[in-house]
Amino acid sequence: MMNADITAQAEQIVGLIINAWKNQNKQVSQYFSQYPADLYASEIAPGRNRASYLLGHLIAVNDGMIPLFGFGEKLFPDLEEIFLRNPDRAVSEVHSIDQLKAYWERLNQTLQAHFDSMSVDQWLDRHTAVSPEDFALTPSRNKLNVLLSRTTHQAYHIGQLKLLKGG
């Protein structure tokens, strides 16, 4: 096999992962545009998170990839306190569902622009939360693995969202 073909394999596989990520993003976007805005203030199951909280949570978690991948500062650091450090309803509501939806789309565009410019070497390089020494011992602590884990995290919450109305 030619050298170029082998490089192409790694690139192809990274492409599959990015695509899996995009598919989960799309499902979230579709879910939050298919019902009237009021519905998203409902709990996904009795006593459980509201759909709107889960959207804020997904934004806050995914936004963490910006500093983790060394792209810069979080776009929406104010979501952290409400949607990451606290459970639903613990902090008083300040974002409308439309605002969260706009944040979601802006975040996805920002992340995608970065992802599209990354080489396989960059994907397999360490993220900023692991030291060079620890990374030498555990090379799986790379950016691509974070993206994989963010992808399954998204699927996990989509499964829950779908319990609310149809699914």
Add this chain to the structure above:
Amino acid sequence: MMNADITAQAEQIVGLIINAWKNQNKQVSQYFSQYPADLYASEIAPGRNRASYLLGHLIAVNDGMIPLFGFGEKLFPDLEEIFLRNPDRAVSEVHSIDQLKAYWERLNQTLQAHFDSMSVDQWLDRHTAVSPEDFALTPSRNKLNVLLSRTTHQAYHIGQLKLLKGG
């Protein structure tokens, strides 16, 4: 970069995906061993699937990878009618939760043994549900992409299972 290093990259990335798959498997196994057997007969949310149905569903879906990857026949073809073609409670109960748990472990071991012996080329080859002609047009219809999609499918249902008791 050396040829061997480049091959290693593709192998490393396949390893990350297999690991993500295993992690989801482990979460399902842990979930179904942490509570008394009775609990799994409960619905994950009012009027929704019972936890036991979701376990049968995950086995039936994952079992489909055996013929899809050309490994042979499904281990548990009798689950198809109950857990794939019909919704929960449509077909009368024939499997105990302990039986399903044993199926689950046996299926994971069988799949894992096959996965561990596969090369990157084999992962990137077509699965049996796509013709050579279609595969030439859409090379993403490969086995690795199926495994990725089964991984997010599992995460989707784990998110739902976790709504039942704690989580």
